[in-house]
Amino acid sequence: MDCYKVTAIRFCILLSVTILSLSSSLALAQTPSALAQTPPTQAGVPEKSETVPLVFWNRQITVFRSKYDQFSPADRAARAAERLAALPEDSSWRVVATETTSGQYSGAIISANGHIAFAILTTDLDSESDETLKSAIDQATTHLQAALDARAQQRKLPGVLLGVALSIAATLLLIPSLWLVIRGGSRVLALLEKSTSVQSQRLRLGGFDFRPVLHGINSGLARLTVLAAVVALVYIWLTFVLLRFPYSQPWGQQLGTFLIGLFVMLGTGLLQSIPGVFTVLVIFLLTRTVARLVRGFFSEVEKGTVEFPGLHPDTARASRILIVMLIWIFAIVIAYPYIPGSNTDAFKGVSVLVGLMVSLGSAGFVNQIMSGLVVVYSRALRPGEFVRIGDDVGRVLEVGMLSTKILTYMREEITIPNGVLVGTQTVNYSRHTIETGVMMKTTVTIGYDAPWRQVHGMLLHAADQTEGIRKDPPPRVYQKALSDFFVEYELVFNVNEPSKRVTLLSELHTYIQDLFNEEGVQIMSPHYEGQPNEKIVVPKSQWFPKSVEAPAGKDRR
Numbered sequence: 001m002d003c004y005k006v007t008a009i010r011f012c013i014l015l016s017v018t019i020l021s022l023s024s025s026l027a028l029a030q031t032p033s034a035l036a037q038t039p040p041t042q043a044g045v046p047e048k049s050e051t052v053p054l055v056f057w058n059r060q061i062t063v064f065r066s067k068y069d070q071f072s073p074a075d076r077a078a079r080a081a082e083r084l085a086a087l088p089e090d091s092s093w094r095v096v097a098t099e100t101t102s103g104q105y106s107g108a109i110i111s112a113n114g115h116i117a118f119a120i121l122t123t124d125l126d127s128e129s130d131e132t133l134k135s136a137i138d139q140a141t142t143h144l145q146a147a148l149d150a151r152a153q154q155r156k157l158p159g160v161l162l163g164v165a166l167s168i169a170a171t172l173l174l175i176p177s178l179w180l181v182i183r184g185g186s187r188v189l190a191l192l193e194k195s196t197s198v199q200s201q202r203l204r205l206g207g208f209d210f211r212p213v214l215h216g217i218n219s220g221l222a223r224l225t226v227l228a229a230v231v232a233l234v235y236i237w238l239t240f241v242l243l244r245f246p247y248s249q250p251w252g253q254q255l256g257t258f259l260i261g262l263f264v265m266l267g268t269g270l271l272q273s274i275p276g277v278f279t280v281l282v283i284f285l286l287t288r289t290v291a292r293l294v295r296g297f298f299s300e301v302e303k304g305t306v307e308f309p310g311l312h313p314d315t316a317r318a319s320r321i322l323i324v325m326l327i328w329i330f331a332i333v334i335a336y337p338y339i340p341g342s343n344t345d346a347f348k349g350v351s352v353l354v355g356l357m358v359s360l361g362s363a364g365f366v367n368q369i370m371s372g373l374v375v376v377y378s379r380a381l382r383p384g385e386f387v388r389i390g391d392d393v394g395r396v397l398e399v400g401m402l403s404t405k406i407l408t409y410m411r412e413e414i415t416i417p418n419g420v421l422v423g424t425q426t427v428n429y430s431r432h433t434i435e436t437g438v439m440m441k442t443t444v445t446i447g448y449d450a451p452w453r454q455v456h457g458m459l460l461h462a463a464d465q466t467e468g469i470r471k472d473p474p475p476r477v478y479q480k481a482l483s484d485f486f487v488e489y490e491l492v493f494n495v496n497e498p499s500k501r502v503t504l505l506s507e508l509h510t511y512i513q514d515l516f517n518e519e520g521v522q523i524m525s526p527h528y529e530g531q532p533n534e535k536i537v538v539p540k541s542q543w544f545p546k547s548v549e550a551p552a553g554k555d556r557r
Contacts, residue, residue: 052076057150089155097140107120159246162244170240193215243256299320315376368418375421383398387428387429393408394408403417403418441491458516460474462491463475463493468500476491476492
């Protein structure tokens with residue numbers, strides 16, 4: 001929960017700043033004139049601008065947009081601010097406006113208890129909003145009266161102390177609220193992690209485990225919810241504190257107005273989106289029902305209980321995934337116009353961005369999926385079959401949408417991407433050997449000086465002694481080639497367990513070597529210039545080292 005620690009640190013910093021602000025407010029109660037005399041144009045207002053606001057006591061009174069004689073709008077705002085700052089602070093003020101005309105200028109003079117503050121000209125009116133002189137006068141007098149009243153209230157120590165006390169009480173209420181939110185977020189996150197681990201069997205699709213993805217989404221949503229709750233609490237607390245002091249009341253009002261406007265906008269949008277949400281819900285329920293019916297049908301086809309022309313049990317699973325996916329895509333297309341916010345530019349922009357990212361980044365992914373469909377619908381492989389893919393030999397464990405897994409005799413699991421599998425020669429040893437077993441072979445090359453009938457008999461005898469070789473159909477020997485220096489003999493036989501291929505061939509080869517040595521037939525196919533005077537065989541007495549006992553069933557003599 002590192003993000004919670006960061007949030008707590010930020011809150012402490014914000015709390016410190018607020019305490020300093022409260023201390024400053026206490027100082028303002030004693031010397032408010034120092035702040036009041038600060039020209040507002042020094043707070044970031046440009047000195048020369050066509051539109052210059054007049055700010056007094058943290059409140060915008062009016063806006064100057066035109067010159068008066070040699071005075072620019074910025075000069076007029078600065079002089080008006082000086083006159084307002086010079087007004088005594090220990091009096092009650094009544095703001096009035098008097099319309100007047102002087103030469104080429106017409107407008108109104110705003111004064112407080114007879115002290116002229118500033119003048120509003122007809123050329124200061126906002127022509128774009130059709131502002132009238134009366135509305136500008138009313139707005140200026142109302143704002144100036146509120147600013148003078150706020151300055152007077154700031155000098156009243158009981159009011160400031162009450163604001164400080166209420167701010168401290170709000171802070172003391174905020175701290176346990178934040179602790180409860182963070183604590184509750186930790187508990188919810190722990191429950192989500194436990195729930196994700198329990199649902200591990202239902203989060204696999206196409207050979208991929210989506211549990212880490214779901215866990216990341218749940219964790220992110222939980223942390224985001226906690227962070228949003230923390231920000232909301234701090235926002236409300238800050239708004240409350242700012243509203244307690246006259247000078248900072250405009251800031252608090254702006255924060256409160258924004259928050260209320262946000263809630264009103266969200267509430268209005270929620271009410272307006274109810275029909276669309278209801279339509280989307282109906283489409284979702286109908287699509288879910290149709291998808292379940294399709295899943296049930298294809299599940300029965302996969303089990304073999306239902307037969308449908310052109311649909312094989314081997315391809316039923318892939319067909320089910322494709323059709324269900326197409327049904328949901330079609331439902332999303334239909335429901336898209338009814339999704340709240342789907343007609344906004346932001347939603348459209350995000351949709352275009354996501355589509356572009358998917359188009360650019362999923363070329364290899366789509367290639368693997370299409371290759372997987374080729375593998376599935378060609379029915380070249382089935383789980384449990386014994387195959388050779390390139391140089392790898394083993395039993396098929398899984399034929400997925402993206403890759404195929406096989407298990408070798410060394411208990412090695414090999415994952416072959418379907419894109420590679422499509423371009424590689426595949427040999428299936430199990431497809432047509434359900435009744436007769438898997439057919440296997442081994443080859444020996446013997447010189448022409450050995451009678452072929454004798455070689456046939458020895459090979460068949462070695463196969464007969466090897467456990468695991470089927471007697472039906474019986475092993476057979478073929479003379480594949482009559483080469484220049486030797487004859488190539490091929491022993492073909494059938495086995496029930498192809499996974500023991502390496503062990504079985506090793507045992508068969510030992511019997512062949514022993515038998516050929518006993519019969520004096522040399523297993524030798526050299527390219528020689530002359531026939532050796534003696535046959536090249538291993539005497540039986542030399543089959544085993546003298547320091548090693550013969551294995552059970554073997555004769556050392």
